[in-house]
Amino acid sequence: MRSDAVKKGIERAPHRSLFKSMGFIDEELERPLIGIVVAKSEIVPGHIHLDKVAKAVADGVRLAGGTPIEFPVIGVCDGIAMGHEGMRYSLVTRELIADSIECMVMAHAFDAVVYVPNCDKIIPGMLMAAARLNVPSVFVSGGPMLAGRHSNAQGTRAVSLTTMFEAVGAVGAGKMSEEELDQLENEACPGCGSCSGMFTANSMNCVTEALGMGLPGNGTIPAVYAERIRLAKQAGMQVLKVLKENLKPRDIMTKTAFRNALALDMALGCSTNTALHLPAIAHEAGVELTLDMLNEVSAVTPNLCRLAPVSATHIEDLYAAGGVQAVLKELASKKLIDINARTVYGTLKDAIAKAYNRNPQVIRPADNPYSATGGLVALRGNLAPDGCIVKKSAVAPNMLKHSGPARVFDKEEDAFSAIMEGRIKAGDVVVIRYEGPRGGPGMKEMLAPTAALAGRGLDDKVALITDGRFSGATKGAAIGHVSPEAAEGGPIGLLKEGDIIQIDIEGGTLSVQLSDAELAQRRAQWKPLPPKVTHGYLARYARQVSSAASGAIFKE
Template sequence: MRSGQVKDGIERAPHRSLFKAMGYTDEEIRRPIIGIANAANDIIPGHVHLDKIVEAVKAGIYMAGGLPVTFGVIGVCDGIAMNHTGMHYSLGSRELIADTIEVMATAHAFDGLVMVPNCDKIVPGMLMAAARLDLPTVVISGGPMLAGKHPEKPGQKVDLISVFEAVGAVKRGTMDERELGLIEDAACPTCGSCSGMFTANSMNCLTEVIGMGLPGNGTVPAVMAERQRMAKYAGMKVMELLGAGITPRSIMTEKAFENALAVDMALGCSTNTVLHLPAIAGEAGVKIDLSMINEVSAKTPHLCSLSPGGKDHIEDLNRAGGISAVMKVLADAGRIHGDCMTVTGKSVSENIAASRVLDADVIRPLSNPYHEQGGLAVLFGNLAPEGCVVKQSAVRDEMMVHEGPARVYNSEEAASAAIMAGEIRKGDVVVIRYEGPKGGPGMREMLTPTSTIAGMGLDGDVALITDGRFSGGTRGAAIGHVSPEASSGGPIAFVEEGDIISINIREKSIALKVEDAVLEKRKASWTPPAAKITKGYMARYSQRVSSASRGAVLDG
């Protein structure tokens, strides 16, 4: 056992003495040591209950003959960090999470790991660590929140995005503050990751697809007893993986990531998966090119209409058969690699053999999809030579092709203020720049401007383009990850007020209608702006972070 480095032989008597100081017996010390990365805290709704999940994991490990030891992992709630300085720190936390787990697992010679995350950057950060360390590992998320119910409108579900969009409706004058308060109280009725196909649930679902989570990991609600049972099985399974020598790199293969992209398209996942999948794959020694997304999207229809772009929530997807049922639909048509290994110790094909769709409106057949192409699209053109990303399944038909004048803002705050002041007109293309990985720094999510536009009823008339990113809860023609970013001298830095921008999501193109010679002249007189954060972690992060087109990983 790897843990023999810290407990075997007479020379390790001091080490064993320290274990005994914590109450461990000789019998326990002789067991394999399984580290549990516990992201529980009292500031994230998706994490406030994770200690209960961890207790179940510990029970499973102990029943299977291991010694469970827990350690803490940080986490940022993107919703609470939204639209202020705190959001600079969200994406950067992913790297810290991966590094923290690497430190703890290596310093203490763990034999295996169970990862217990739930929300946005925590899930990919843990998966990056799993791939890097390559120790037997199982991921068990905390599960999704239930959707809320509007107290005065029977049958109308509400979620966190409903609150953001209600703010826009109040600004527009189509909703009063009393109703806003009702929605605020009803939108988040339980613990868990926010109830739509936002970033947290996207990543939890894809963790299951990749094979690092047990069936049900992505969709079983946080408040269901099944989640506790799954956590116990996760503890047992990591011991089986240890015995069989199955590690993350034998699971997170190129085929597994191809499966993840296919299911991503079928579900209509968050645009943030375009940042996280390449980063995780890179740690596993697999390369994901942005062009792959369009290739997979072209042959994988959008089968699920999930919030924010659709009517259903994760609880509905779970009731309809969950991720296994989605994979079964794709596998039956030859769109999934069934021979990939998973943490069950079985292949994908074996895991989904008995799965079936229980509600064909929630998970549609390939013959009757919600959209013929998958949920995401990558656009290329002179404004984004390295690409930019849009959740096309959440774009209204009339905005799939759009051309209009640029309204240029050098920060999210400036753009949000202009939108709320009613300064944006139908047909405009709002450009928000200097919000990329380097320039942000941290590539802030921008749910406030997009949800305000939707709430004001402008999502069928106005596009937003940024070198930053949008929340998984964003809908509308919101195009993010423009690369290269403005702070690196990308073309978005040289857009001027009134320039015409042409967007064609169907053709995967985006163009700034300005002559190359004019752009070169503008570039010659351009000076990068001063750094927004000059000390601490994010100052160091901004100096090392790569382009969004490469997953915003740290170079070197």
């Protein structure tokens, strides 16, 4: 066992003495040492309860004959970080998480690891670490938050964090009173868990099932259900079986597994952030995953689910309808996934064996999809030579093809002010640049401006493009990850107020109505903006990070 390096032989007596200083006994040191990496904190709703999940994992490890040892990682709440300087520190933590787990697992020679994530950057950071370390591993998340309930004169409806951000725009437009906003504030997020729609955290937890690294139910069992605790115990037990079989993450996270994950992504209509994270995870696993591959899968995969933010359906409804397993079974019926792909518990065939679609209104049958193609699409054109990404399933039909004048902003806050002050009109294309991985730095999410547009009733009349990114809670013609970014000299940095932007989502293009000669002339005159941050981790991150088109990984 790997842990023999810290506990076996006369020469390791000093090491054993340190274990015993923490209360470990000889019988525990004779068993496999199982690391439990948990993102517990008191600042993230998705993490506030992870101590209970981690305890259940530890119980499972002990039941199966292992010795559980817990250690923490950091995590940023994207919702709390949204709309201010803190959002620069969200994506950048993904690399910190992966690096810190590598340090802890290698330094302490764990035999196997159970990962207990929740929320946006933590899940991909942990998956990157698992792929990099290639130590037997199992994932079990903290699960999704239940939707809130809000009542007014129009009736009662399910609400979520998206509702709150959109409500800010509604109040600014005079469509909602501050009294109702205050009422919503107390109802939208009713308890622990990752925010309740098909936002990035829940997207990544569902994708973890398709990758084969999480047990069935990982993505959809609500955080407050006892079934979540039972799943955690099963994960703790399962990791000992995975260790005994010497089944490693890279045995599971193959090119086939990533294609399966992309297919599920398209069927569910996941967050655009999955297009940022899956290539980064694949890179750690030694698999190349490109935007072209994403489009190939999208072209043949039907979109079967439309959950919040594009509907009043939430993750708890997907859970009740049969969960990820039921969606995978629909895809398998059309041979759109490889059900023989290995998982931490067998194969995907085992996962879907007893699954069935309990609610065709939530999970459309494969023969009756929302659309014949997937929920995400990568676009290219003279404005995004290296590509960009849009959540097609969240775009109003009339905005799938749009042409309009550019309203250009060099930072998110200026665009948000323009929206709230009523300076953005129907037909406009809002451009937010110098918010990419390097230029941001940190590639801020743009939920505040997109939600403000929605709250003002403009999400089906105004497009927004950025070299930054969007929250999974975003809806509308929101096109992100425009690459190359402005700070790297990308065409988005050459735009001027009033340039005509042409968007064709069905055709897969994003262009500006300018000749090659005009673009070349502007490029010759272009000067980058001074760096927004010149010291600390963000400055180091800006120097190391690569393009969003390759997952915003660190340069080799």
